[in-house]
Amino acid sequence: MFFWRKKNNQEQQDREAAEDKIVHHPSEPDLEPVQDADPQIDPEFTKHELNETETEVIEELEEIPSPASRPVDTEVHHESGGGWFSRLSDGLSKSSGKIGLGLGDIFLKGKPDEASLAQLEDLLIEADLGPKTAAALVDKMRERKFDKGDTLAEVQRALVEEITKILSKTVRPLNVAKPEKGPRTYLVCGVNGVGKTTTIGKLAYQLHFKQHKKVMIAAGDTFRAAAIEQLQIWADRTKCPLIARDIGADAASVAFESYEVALKDGMDVLMIDTAGRLHNKANLMAELEKIIRVLQKYGEDIPHEVLLVLDATTGQNAISQVETFNQIVKVTGLVVTKLDGSAKGGVVVALADKFGLPIFAVGVGEDIEDLQPFKPESFAQALVGLSA
Structure with missing residues (x-):
């Protein structure tokens, strides 16, 4: 094991190069398949060596063979369309597409009424929010007052606000601080x-x-x-x-x-x-x-x-x-x-x-x-x- 340290510009460049090799690794390990039994594993898979110099680490990284797995997109798309939010939006496109199209069909022509709210509840259930959560969200939407302007945009913003309130109950960063004793x-x-x-x-x-x-x-x-x-x-x-x-x-x-x-x-x-x-x-x-x-x-x-x-x-x-x-x-x-x-x-x-x-x-x-x-x-x- 080792620490990365900024001793000079060359070591900083070495570190960035090593990290870049990891981020742009040519292949991801396969996701673990469900299996009922396994062959014996080679005893070689025991304890990974802890004491390596920085040079040895970088040299070893260059020699690591790519695991046999399906080809994947190895580009890291950080700069397109706003970074992480862009990737999150792209990742959720199947879900947001279903919800977005549904909202357009329901609310493009007018303000929410009982019929459209019932349709909204069905849409949220279909998007896997579940019956209880969907019903609670629709109740919150029923309490809101919508102007005669852009009804669809208003409904979207209101829905985001109410979903955010639910999700905010989950906010707690993963504690990574080292305890007084042990890891x-x-x-x-x-x-x-x-x-x-x-x-x-x-x-x-x-x-x-x-x-x-x-x-x-x-x-x-x-x-x-x-x-x-x-x-x-x-x-x-x-x-x-x-x-x-x-x-x-x-x-x-x-x-x-x-x-x-x-x-x-x-x-x-x-x-x-x-x-x-x-x-x-x-x-x-x-x-x-x-x-x-x-x-x-x-x-x-x-x-x-x-x-x-x-x-x-x-x-x-x-x-x-x-x-x-x-x-x-x-x-x-x-x-x-x-x-x-x-x-x-x-x-x-x-x-x-x-x-x-x-x-x-x-x-x-x-x-x-x-x-x-x-x-x-x-x-x-x-x-x-x-x-x-």
């Missing part, structure tokens, strides 16, 4: 296929390269070889050490060992991947409870966060996933992925309304910087199709 520890949960591994990798990139934190990753999903292999790829890309063991190893032992190593080596953040086999809920519950139990030997507040990763394309099924995982382990915050591939972005509003859990980040693309902190008003504007 800030995140337990990352979610069903197989939602993008847990990719989320861990992108968070590691943000924390390490953008916030200059010493980050360690632990492969706590010991059921699937693919999960460990993908984490190894992300560890290599983000230059973060990985603690991993053979398939079938005790996940709690991996978590405990990773915390011990992170404590000894002065890590700032430890992220622990976990299994997501909801079809075997009893075993998963026992495994997660054991992981938490052994971690709490170091402190009752560990893990500091339990992050649940959700796939937006599942729509209202994400609600049941939160309910299920809350029965297994106390979820403290959410990360919502794959908003760019879904017309069901409204489920984020339903999640905020029902659970009030912090939404720490949303993913709107495959680029390494397409996982960003959640901003309620920007999300509401992008969802409704209203320009910032």
Whole structure:
């Protein structure tokens, strides 16, 4: 492991070059597939070396082979149309297109009345905001007074305001501050296929390269070889050490060992991947409870966060996933992925309304910087199709 330091201009250039290679990596690791069984993993996937010089890191980065996966767009589109909001709007285009067209059909000809409000409620339900949230939003719209001017624009602005109020309940930044003792520890949960591994990798990139934190990753999903292999790829890309063991190893032992190593080596953040086999809920519950139990030997507040990763394309099924995982382990915050591939972005509003859990980040693309902190008003504007 290493720290980036500004000693001179040359080292700064080296750092920027290394980061650029990561951001413009030729391929993303595949999203983890759902599997029932796995072959044995090579014992080579154990502990990632911690002591590397900056020169060695850059040389190693240049030698890392690209993982075999489908081709993706590797351009990082930062400058087009307003940066992150532009990418958020592009990512939510399927959802905003459905809502925007629907609003146009309903309100282009006149002020809201009971018939048009009933249509609005149906539209919001179809956009996966859920019946309860949709009804509450329509009630708020019913209370508003609309002028005879541009009714559609007024309705859009009003809808953005009301959605923002709901989403604002979720505002809390992810705490990355190093505690007095040991690393800030995140337990990352979610069903197989939602993008847990990719989320861990992108968070590691943000924390390490953008916030200059010493980050360690632990492969706590010991059921699937693919999960460990993908984490190894992300560890290599983000230059973060990985603690991993053979398939079938005790996940709690991996978590405990990773915390011990992170404590000894002065890590700032430890992220622990976990299994997501909801079809075997009893075993998963026992495994997660054991992981938490052994971690709490170091402190009752560990893990500091339990992050649940959700796939937006599942729509209202994400609600049941939160309910299920809350029965297994106390979820403290959410990360919502794959908003760019879904017309069901409204489920984020339903999640905020029902659970009030912090939404720490949303993913709107495959680029390494397409996982960003959640901003309620920007999300509401992008969802409704209203320009910032």
